[in-house]
Amino acid sequence: MSDRAEFLGSIRHRTQAGRYRPTNAPDVAWTRKGEPRESEPIDDPPARFIEELEALGGHGRCVGSLDEARECVLELAREREAKLLVRWDVEELDELGVDGPLGEAGVEVAVWRDLADFREVAEKAEIGLSTAEWAIAETGSLVLEHGPGKGRTVTLLPPTYVAVVPVERILRTVPEAIEKYAGGVLPANVCFHTGPSRSGDIEMSLFIGMHGPGDVHVVLVG
Amino acid sequence: METEKPARRRETEDRRNEGIASGVEGFNERARRAVNDQQLHDSIELFTHKSVAGRNAVLNALPEAPELRERAYRIKQETMANLDRYLEQMADAVEARGGNVFFATDGEDAVRYIGDLAREKGAKVITKSKSMATEEIELNRRLEEDYSDLGLEIVETDLGEWIAQLAGDTPSHIVGPILHMNRKRITEVLSRTAGEELPPDVEALGSFARRRLREKFVTADIGITGANFGVAETGTVATITNEGNARLVTSVPPVHVVVMGIEKLVPRFTDLSVFVRLLARSGTGQKLTVYTNFITGPRGEGELDGAEEFHLILMDNGRSKLLGTEFEEALYCIRCGACLNVCPVYRQTGGHAYGSTYSGPIGAVITPLLKGQGEAKDLPHASSLCGACWEACPVGIPLHDLLLKLRNQQVEEGLAGKAQEIAFKGFESTMKRPVLYRISSRAGRLAQKPLKKDRPLPGPLGAWTGSRDLPPLAEKSFRELWKEGI
Amino acid sequence: MRVALFVPCYVDQINPEVGVSVVRVLRRLGVDVTYPEGQTCCGQPAFNSGFFDEARSVGRRFLDVFERERFDYIVCPSGSCTTMVSHYYPFIFKDLPDERERSETLGQRVREFSDFLVNVMGVKDLGARLEGRAVFHTGCHQRRELGVLEEPRELLASVDELELVGWENEELCCGFGGTFAVKMPDVSTAMADEKIKALQKSGADTLISGDSSCLMHLKGRLRRTGHDTRVLHLAQVLDSGKAG
Known part of the structure; x- marks a missing residue:
């Protein structure tokens, strides 16, 4: 067992006892040619988002209204022959109004509240539905903030995952997204979710849908 | 870790195998088996080439990479x-x-x-x-x-780590733990776990692993x-x-x-x-x-x-x-594995030759630092000091310089061995005195005359000539030619 | 322009013709060439093996010998030995203010041969002629510490009847690495084989480099495996096709 004060004390002792100054500047090998440069600005964030997501094997589309977004989710449920869809318990998804039409189509909807065993529900569902706090155009990522009503496993356990995200939540770059949490208090879990789950461990061949969803859809509503 | 099947010999054969005794036997022994194992070589090549190409492509597309x-x-x-x-x-x-x-x-x-x-x-x-x-x-x-x-x-639960665990094996790369296994071997391991013959394709193997591990995820x-x-x-x-x-x-x-x-x-x-x-x-x-x-x-x-x-x-x-010491930079590592992928030594030997959890250049640096030099004396020498690791490192750790400092530490702690100590004392005396340098060069020229190419030579010369021809000393040195007039 | 030649010990003893070509090329450009005869070795073998005290001792001698000379630049036909002086002397003399300053001052005036020709003399075409199809191997110190990558290629591009071709993984080390070649002979040789495989694939009949040490290693392996690929130092190529 080590005592906290003792542990930190020995580290303090080491960091303060005459510091070595490295002689090598780290930038030698990644030689800069001229002035510092920045990435090309992103002109059309929604288009870029979809392009990036699709390059990773995900599916993105941009629709003009909530009605169209609802239709996308219904279509997906039909195509996947889903029996159970699990979704976040958030206002935006209430407004999306998929529960009724899904029910009519024979798809049970589990809303992420007061579940006896979340594992059982999320495991059984063929589709998980959520929204996202932000989306990142540069990488095709969703920024998922979890909390009450916003389960982590909704986006993880079902083989198909769909997110409905208002187009104005698209940020351009990863640093912009990280900057949203600068100096603040973070929710217990934030995830930058970028495309379908994958593994390359077998001879570098891509296997899609390793542990999380392999079938990832993002509907941008603008 | 040895591969189970008998190693297929690489095309070029006649390697002779004695390095000079300087505590490098452990690595050399394992490396020798690795360089003669064609399957391992193919697996490493597949992984490292793809990784390096992928890395270069995304980094070249990021103009601010040097600043980052x-x-x-x-x-x-x-x-x-x-x-x-x-x-x-x-x-x-x-x-x-x-x-x-x-x-x-x-x-x-x-x-x-x-x-x-x-x-x-x-x-x-x-x-x-x-x-x-x-x-x-x-x-x-x-x-x-x-x-x-x-x-x-x-x-x-990482696919590679799980397969390694099932095989009783250890990871051979920070990012690609089972890059040393080919699909055939992976199929064997997973089939044994499944209790049935699985087809050797990635879809079938991956799906099996997904199902089996899912049970564990939800019951843990x-x-x-x-x-x-x-x-x-x-x-x-x-x-x-x-x-x-x-x-x-x-x-x-x-x-x-x-x-x-x-x-x-x-x-x-x-x-x-x-x-x-x-x-x-x-x-x-x-x-x-x-x-x-x-x-x-x-x-x-x-x-x-x-x-x-x-x-x-x-x-x-x-x-x-390591804090505050000349080795502190070794702590900056973010375990990306880029230095392994570009390392020409790793690319020949794979990770297991290093005999440590951490392989490649970063492994050669931190293993002796964390475990003590006595435990991994050979690793600081498992590098040609080409600097590819340093060039690839996203945090700019001068890995090859740290290897040099580790070699120096071995010398200072008397771990380099008598033979080397004597050799470099001799080197120093010769190189400090041009007269001695000239005499040794003449002596060398005389001594090489009776040498026959096919007779094994002692020490470092033997380690060289085991697999490579040794160039003869020139009839006249440059300084002699200069004196005569160019 | 006055140049003090720094001829690496293995060039002096094994490949003196490389040094001779350097002298001839420089003189053709009107450079006043001197050769400080007290020089021996830069100390790199000891340094690479961790024998820093011995390397410092040899390094001090190098500083003494060259500081006595009058020159504008020190020119060396080896990226590796150039790096030892320009980069690693300040490294080993880090804690010795006097030698450190001396080595930094001297280090700024040491130039690898092709670097000197292109960047100091402003020359790219030396009017050389050599028939063949060649690959160029950039030594690792020259590539990474010195960053002298384009210069040899620019010089070779102007050699008549010489076709310079690319080869796979050309950034890979040849496996020499000083004492590494004898401490880890199996790995070192496997690395050479990797280069030779790429060399054969390129269809080149000539291997050129700015470092004789890499060439010694690759040539030793080429000959042992029955390849008669022509092996030349850059200076020899630039000196060819001239009648003295």
Whole structure:
């Protein structure tokens, strides 16, 4: 067992006892040619988002209204022959109004509240539905903030995952997204979710849908 | 670790194999087997070539990469200079969020904390996501041995790590743990687990693993992860995976334990915008990894999933003794594996030749530093000092310079061996005196006359001529030609 | 322009013709060439093996010998030995203020041969002629510490009847690495084989480099495996096709 004060004390002792100054500047090998440069600005964030997501094997589309977004989710449920869809318990998804039409189509909807065993529900569902706090155009990522009503496993356990995200939540770059949490208090879990789950461990061949969803859809509503 | 099947010889045969005795036998012995194993060579080539190409493509498309690299180095430098303060800040932040913090001086401390916790929770199944820190302390083996009465089932959930675990093998690369296994071998291992013959295709093998591991994910009592980064300011731990296993390990079981090396710290959350971009690009050639996941304490009020208990183990295990020394930069490593992929030595030998959890250039540097030079005397010599590692390192660690310093440390501590000591004393005397230098060069020319090419030579000359022709000394040296007039 | 030649010990003893070509090329450009005869070795073998004291001792001698000379530049036909002086003397003399300053001052005036020709003399075409199809191997110190990558290619591009072709993984080390070649002979040789495989694939009949040490290693392996690929130092190529 080590005592906290003792542990930190020995580290303090080491960091303060005459510091070595490295002689090598780290930038030698990644030689800069001229002035510092920045990435090309992103002109059309929604288009870029979809392009990036699709390059990773995900599916993105941009629709003009909530009605169209609802239709996308219904279509997906039909195509996947889903029996159970699990979704976040958030206002935006209430407004999306998929529960009724899904029910009519024979798809049970589990809303992420007061579940006896979340594992059982999320495991059984063929589709998980959520929204996202932000989306990142540069990488095709969703920024998922979890909390009450916003389960982590909704986006993880079902083989198909769909997110409905208002187009104005698209940020351009990863640093912009990280900057949203600068100096603040973070929710217990934030995830930058970028495309379908994958593994390359077998001879570098891509296997899609390793542990999380392999079938990832993002509907941008603008 | 040896491959099980008899190694197929590489095309070019006549390698002779004695290196000079300088404590390099261990590596040499394993490396010799590796360089003669064609299957291993093919597997390494497949992995490293694809990795290097992927990395180059995404980094070339990021014009600010050099600035990011420099910032990464500066951030780590600042972190290490104030590590005690940042560790304290991290611990306070985690506790403020209702998490538990434990300071582990070594692996033993960490194992005991986790074992006792497992006992307290009555845990049966532990799921783990890939973690070099737990590999380093052999957590699985020690839990199984020291806490055998608990009957723990510890399951690695990264596909590669799981296959390695099933095969009784160890990872041979930080990022691609089973790159040394080809599909045939993987099929054998998984078929044995399945109790039926699986077809040797990635879809079938991957699907089987998904099904089997899913059972473990949803029944686990404790989830253990490493940490790619820890953020002092917020108490956040970042786990970065493509498969989603770390996210499942931390979302489903009621208890989450993080084993984090103290050097994984960064001061501010915004520092991650430098590191996550560099890590994904350098490690796997991606702009961002699929699951770049940030966990801050246990689940909040009203949450249905996520761990109810969060335990952070801040582990030293030899790291702090590098602080403030000329080897401190070794602690800046973010474990991306880029230095392994570009290393011409690693590309010939693979990871197991290093005989350590950490292989490649970074392994050759930190193994002797963490374990002590006596334990890994050969590793600082397992490099041609070409500097490809340094060039690839996203944090700018001058790995080849650190290897040189380690060699120097061996000399200063008398670990280099008498033969070398005598040889370099002789070198020094000769090179300091031009007269002696001229005499030796003439003596060399005379001595080489009776030498026959096919007769084995002693010492270093023999190590050279075993596989390469030795050029003769010239009839006249340059200085003689110069005197005669050019 | 006055140049003090720094001829690496293995060039002096094994490949003196490389030094001769350097002298001839420089003189053709009107450079006043001197050869400080007290020079021996830069100390790199000891340094690479961790024998820093011995390397410092040899290094001090190098500083003494060259500081006595009058020159504008020190020119060396080896990226590796150039790096030892320009980069690694300040490294080993880090804690010795006097030698450190001396080595930094001297280090700024040491130039690798092709670097000197292109960047100091402003020459790219030396009017050389050599028939063949060649690959160029850039030594690792020249590539990474010195960053002299384009210069040899620019010089070779102007050689008549010489076709310079690319080869796979050309950034990979040849496996020489000083004492590495004898401490880890299996790996070192496997690395050479990797280069030779790429060389054969390129269809080149000539291997050129700015470092005789890499060439010694690759040539030793080429000959042992029955390849008669022509092996030349850059200076020899630039000196060819001239009648003195």
